[in-house]
Amino acid sequence: MTTTVKVTGMTCGHCAASVREEIGAIPGVTTVDVDLATGTVTIDSTRDLDPAAIERAVREAGYRLAN
Known part of the structure; x- marks a missing residue:
């Protein structure tokens, strides 16, 4: 399954790494790509995510989902 969200406030590689790490810790997540x-x-x-x-x-991670 693929889920796409928009996150506000990320400005650098460290920001992306923080988001990637936190989302990657959710059970069932296999990959996280940040643009x-x-x-x-x-x-x-591997399954639907809450x-x-x-x-x-x-x-x-210190950020917010965009509305």
């Missing part, structure tokens, strides 16, 4: 230029985060997983879990992970 800093667009703020797009593409998540591949949107609340994704939001918590992004907040834990």
Whole structure:
């Protein structure tokens, strides 16, 4: 399954790594690709992901999902 979200506030490689690490810790996530230029985060997983879990992970990294 592939899920795409938009994250605001990321400006550098460290930002992307933080988001990648937090989302990657969600059970079932296999890969996380971050595009800093667009703020797009593409998540591949073995199952449907709870949107609340994704939001918590992004907040834990210090960022927010775009509305």
